[in-house]
Amino acid sequence: MWFALQMSCDRAASRIESPESLILKTTTLRRHLLDFCALLAIVVVGAPLFAQDPSVANPAPAPAAVPTEAPAADPAPTPATPPAPAEPEKDDTAELRRLAFTDLSKVDADYHDQGEYVGEIPLDGRPCPIGLQVVALGKGEFNALLYRGGLPGNGFDGSARLKLSGSRTGDQVILRNDSLVIYLQTGFAAVVKTTSGERLGFLQPIKRVSQTMGEKPPANAIVLFDGNGTDQWANAKVTSDGLLEVGCETKNVYQNFTLHGEFRTPYMPYARGQDRGNSGFYLQRRYEVQVLDSFGLELQFNDCASLYKFKAPDLNMSFPPLRWQTYDITFNAPQFDVCGRRICKGRITVRHNGIVVQNQVELENKTGGGRPEGPNPLPILLQDHHNPVNYRNLWLVDHGTSNCYLPGWSVGSAPTCCEVPCRLELRQRHHWRR
Numbered sequence: 001m002w003f004a005l006q007m008s009c010d011r012a013a014s015r016i017e018s019p020e021s022l023i024l025k026t027t028t029l030r031r032h033l034l035d036f037c038a039l040l041a042i043v044v045v046g047a048p049l050f051a052q053d054p055s056v057a058n059p060a061p062a063p064a065a066v067p068t069e070a071p072a073a074d075p076a077p078t079p080a081t082p083p084a085p086a087e088p089e090k091d092d093t094a095e096l097r098r099l100a101f102t103d104l105s106k107v108d109a110d111y112h113d114q115g116e117y118v119g120e121i122p123l124d125g126r127p128c129p130i131g132l133q134v135v136a137l138g139k140g141e142f143n144a145l146l147y148r149g150g151l152p153g154n155g156f157d158g159s160a161r162l163k164l165s166g167s168r169t170g171d172q173v174i175l176r177n178d179s180l181v182i183y184l185q186t187g188f189a190a191v192v193k194t195t196s197g198e199r200l201g202f203l204q205p206i207k208r209v210s211q212t213m214g215e216k217p218p219a220n221a222i223v224l225f226d227g228n229g230t231d232q233w234a235n236a237k238v239t240s241d242g243l244l245e246v247g248c249e250t251k252n253v254y255q256n257f258t259l260h261g262e263f264r265t266p267y268m269p270y271a272r273g274q275d276r277g278n279s280g281f282y283l284q285r286r287y288e289v290q291v292l293d294s295f296g297l298e299l300q301f302n303d304c305a306s307l308y309k310f311k312a313p314d315l316n317m318s319f320p321p322l323r324w325q326t327y328d329i330t331f332n333a334p335q336f337d338v339c340g341r342r343i344c345k346g347r348i349t350v351r352h353n354g355i356v357v358q359n360q361v362e363l364e365n366k367t368g369g370g371r372p373e374g375p376n377p378l379p380i381l382l383q384d385h386h387n388p389v390n391y392r393n394l395w396l397v398d399h400g401t402s403n404c405y406l407p408g409w410s411v412g413s414a415p416t417c418c419e420v421p422c423r424l425e426l427r428q429r430h431h432w433r434r
Helices: 002-014 019-045 093-095
Strands: 114-123 128-137 141-148 162-169 172-176 182-184 188-195 199-206 221-227 258-262 279-283 285-293 325-332 342-344 348-351 355-362 390-400
Touching: 002 199, 141 172, 162 182, 258 279, 279 325, 285 325, 285 348
Parallel strands: none
Antiparallel strands: 114 128, 114 199, 128 141, 141 162, 162 172, 172 182, 182 188, 188 199, 221 390, 258 325, 258 390, 279 285, 325 348, 348 355
8 A cells, every 4th residue: 555655646746847846745745645654553553653753743642432331420629738837947945955064074165264264454544453254155155244353252342343245266265345355265364455455464264162162060060961871861862973962851850050061053054044053952941042053143133142032142152063162051940939920030141152141131931932931840952953953061050949049150251262373362251240
């Protein structure tokens, strides 16, 4: 068949004398021939012969199959599924705020620039001793306070503190305010300059120690904890290195007493406020002397050595976290008559790191979430606020029961410097009250 058609096309073409007509008719016949062949392939083979040929622009679709039964009803349209919301990025802020270091070998680089510095620079045209406290805030950020006269408890004159802030740049920390720039480099003296670049002086890093640190109990004292046992405590837990953990209370109860205790707050650079090294001495489970990492902060209500929700300390004597600190507390319980009516208020004196910060303060009532006041004595609780605060060298002198005017006494002494040589000027101060 193909040969016959081809011969017919050639004969028709030979009868045309005009070349243009010959080309046109030949092209037309060839196109009809291709269409005929395609139709023949559909009938015989059941598929378009030139389906993959790019010269065929619109190949004819295969005929639809004839249904043998009535088609089923169209299914109900399925509602479009909304796209799944993008998963939010993980917020690690809360996790960072709970991050607490209790081991010096595991702290970050910022910890070693945080701390206390002393020196002398010209202020108001004359040389002036100054103290500097630098606080790490996490991610290389820092705040600082500059004290005229020296550090709190060691010369600070009580005037307004100068605030600075800054961050880590390379291997140094740069702190600034409107008039000063301080350059800290780990292990070296800090350089103090004006904002115009004039050098004013140097500050030496120091580590202070309370003069009551490690104080031994007198002969009439009750040793509450010395690292060798927890017989005096209920619910006590001890760390692997022999430190008492939070959440325990004394098995015995005490009315009037003098208590010595040493505590260490963890390093929590991302935490703030009451989430930063929180615990407390709950005397008779009624009156809390707050424990908190308040180092380098302006004096604030409810900070370290506060009578919680009642009275702030007279001075912020906090040392940096992971440094041991001391409380020496004299407590006189309130007195009640036989009918249970209070006839005189309780009274408390607190020395923080050797300095009197609560002096013969009368207690109006229980503090914060303490138990209600009453004539019955209760245990001493080391509050658990879910921060790894540790305690050691706890002892108590029991004064028994007495009238409302039991004499309270306290001795205030400036912290010493544990490093040699040390330029820290020591001022011994003794306060006797009866």
